């Protein structure tokens with residue numbers, strides 16, 4: 001049973017009193033109303049003060065920005081940097097202060113009195129603010145002092161005597177919810193971690209807007225543990241649908257950046273999510289949480305320069321996602337490092353230059369022995385062959401000039417002085433160092449030589465390499481020994497085919513083996529990186545020495561960048577996203593169950609410190625190349641070193657829908673326990689039988705009927721029609737006016753048609769699932785897809801079917 005200790009004022013009489021610790025003794029209605037008024041007035045006064053402070057700070061930042069860094073003003077580089085620091089600080093402060101207008105203050109905690117001394121009271125909000133005397137006015141939700149607001153439970157309230165939720169409408173205090181902790185006699189129930197229930201349920205009842213809500217005011221204890229877990233190592237967050245995994249992961253990103261800013265501001269945080277729609281869905285939340293330096297990417301975007309969105313058939317996805325592809329890529333790279341079958345022979349200016357087969361093999365082996373990627377090893381191979389070719393040419397020249405003399409010598413007519421010269425020449429090397437260098441350079445410019453070396457050991461981009469591999473059955477056969485004939489056949493496709501999501505980890509793998517293809521570009525990047533680091537160090541020193549060291553709002557890296565190239569300042573996230581070899585300070589993977597083994601390799605490469613948060617639900621794995629267990633994917637990277645947190649409370653799906661979902665879960669993942677729903681509202685889910693022929697007439701009707709109550713209740717509801725792949729075209733034809741797919745506008749539309757894959761991670765007030773049997777039959781993990789589809793609803797679920805309902809939905813029959 002859940003302990004219900006939350007009362008909305010005015011039920012909690014006396015809690016309007018400023019003195020903490022009073023519990024709700026019964027009073028008559030008049031007194032309670034007075035208490036509520038007094039409480040609201042007192043809180044309004046405080047909230048007004050906090051907003052006034054926000055305005056003052058905003059104006060100050062604006063004024064600094066208006067005066068600008070100033071172009072002139074002398075004072076040398078140091079002064080120029082100082083002015084930039086001030087402007088930079090002001091710009092960042094302004095961005096920070098502007099993003100928090102809504103619900104700036106949302107909580108208050110009262111600590112127990114200590115002897116005669118009154119207990120401390122703190123207000124908790126989206127950022128920290130101090131008054132004009134530098135006294136704390138508002139505590140940042142991520143600060144240690146705010147922690148009890150999230151962690152206190154009836155069972156373990158710590159030193160708290162009261163927690164209060166403040167609900168603001170614009171800048172007005174609209175409602176208060178109090179929780180008065182009774183220190184005696186309240187047993188701790190597992191589910192009593194759902195604290196602030198009234199505040200929570202109010203948040204949950206809000207209509208969906210197509211954007212993930214900001215739930216910073218109602219973070220729950222089990223989520224708080226996830227958010228504030230340490231930075232080091234791998235944290236796995238396993239939880240059923242709607243348990244707030246994404247919410248917790250986003251708040252964790254904000255929390256980590258706040259708490260470990262020193263490490264993370266320069267290295268950044270990467271969030272990997274399932275699809276572009278999903279990332280769009282969450283990206284507005286991050287600035288709201290006070291952070292902008294977080295890079296978001298799908299797996300299809302992990303390799304700079306490619307944005308893959310197309311997926312493959314399950315068979316191809318399984319092959320491309322499997323670890324054996326790492327061997328295939330390695331073997332295919334080695335296949336591009338050839339020696340000629342016999343001797344290497346090249347026609348140059350009427351002369352046949354020759355390098356013996358054995359020498360070619362030695363050159364290749366020496367190049368391969370270098371611990372360097374293919375394109376770098378190629379240079380060693382080319383040098384060795386050029387050496388041999390230059391020598392061969394010199395010998396041939398030598399023979400030509402020597403021949404007439406040798407003829408004379410053979411006839412015994414060589415004068416002594418000439419014999420001496422010939423002996424000397426015999427002993428001295430044919431080419432000195434300088435001549436060798438010149439000869440090699442010249443040969444390198446000769447098309448026949450360059451062509452021969454390119455053919456043996458070509459310089460390769462990952463794109464060209466993979467394209468050629470998949471287009472050439474011979475290459476696939478040679479490199480794909482680890483695969484079956486059918487698997488190799490599955491990989492085949494015409495040259496120039498568009499990149500798919502499962503190609504991206506392979507491009508990344510290939511890039512590791514091949515290395516940068518342009519040494520000059522690589523050197524330029526290295527030099528630029530070194531210079532920027534020096535600038536950053538300098539900017540940091542200036543920031544510290546000038547005393548504007550409220551460092552959380554000054555980014556030395558961005559400042560140095562601006563100084564460095566005078567171009568637009570790039571954020572850490574932007575720089576990181578453009579650099580394949582960027583090492584992030586922390587990586588968060590959401591819907592992580594979908595990542596293939598090859599995708600995990602690409603992710604792990606981006607975080608050599610193995611500081612990761614892995615968020616997902618094994619029972620929702622839809623991708624045939626995705627995870628069956630966390631150990632299967634992660635153990636090889638962090639053997640025995642991962643922590644696991646489970647989220648067990650479902651904040652999204654009402655109990656009646658969850659009962660149906662539980663049957664599906666039992667069928668597809670018998671070991672998994674469905675999360676317990678918090679909500680018990682909304683109508684029972686329904687099944688409607690509609691044949692394909694009737695869809696055009698009846699589906700629009702159903703959509704209209706579903707949208708009407710949503711609109712009436714909140715005015716901002718959302719509906720999704722989630723369909724099987726097989727029924728998709730029919731559904732779209734039946735709903736020509738309804739948005740479809742993952743285009744950005746679709747999120748803002750009142751209704752949208754999606755496939756199960758597209759609906760991953762999203763939620764809607766009302767969901768119509770079309771063709772459940774088709775969903776189950778349409779993919780190797782179709783049952784999991786159905787589980788995902790029916791758990792997207794926050795209020796209403798209708799299942800449209802033609803034949804019999806699948807067995808696992810029999811509760812709807």
Ligand SMILES: Nc1ncnc2c1ncn2[C@@H]1O[C@H](COP(=O)(O)OP(=O)(O)OP(=O)(O)O)[C@@H](O)[C@H]1O
Pocket residue numbers: 200203204212213215218219220223239240241242243244245246247248617651652760761762763791
């Ligand atoms: N503490 C909370 N207070 C208010 N709302 C919450 C809280 N935690 C989660 N929610 C809400 O519950 C819903 C589900 O959260 P979220 O999308 O993070 O779940 P999830 O575990 O990622 O789900 P899925 O696995 O199905 O994608 C969201 O609307 C979120 O705002």
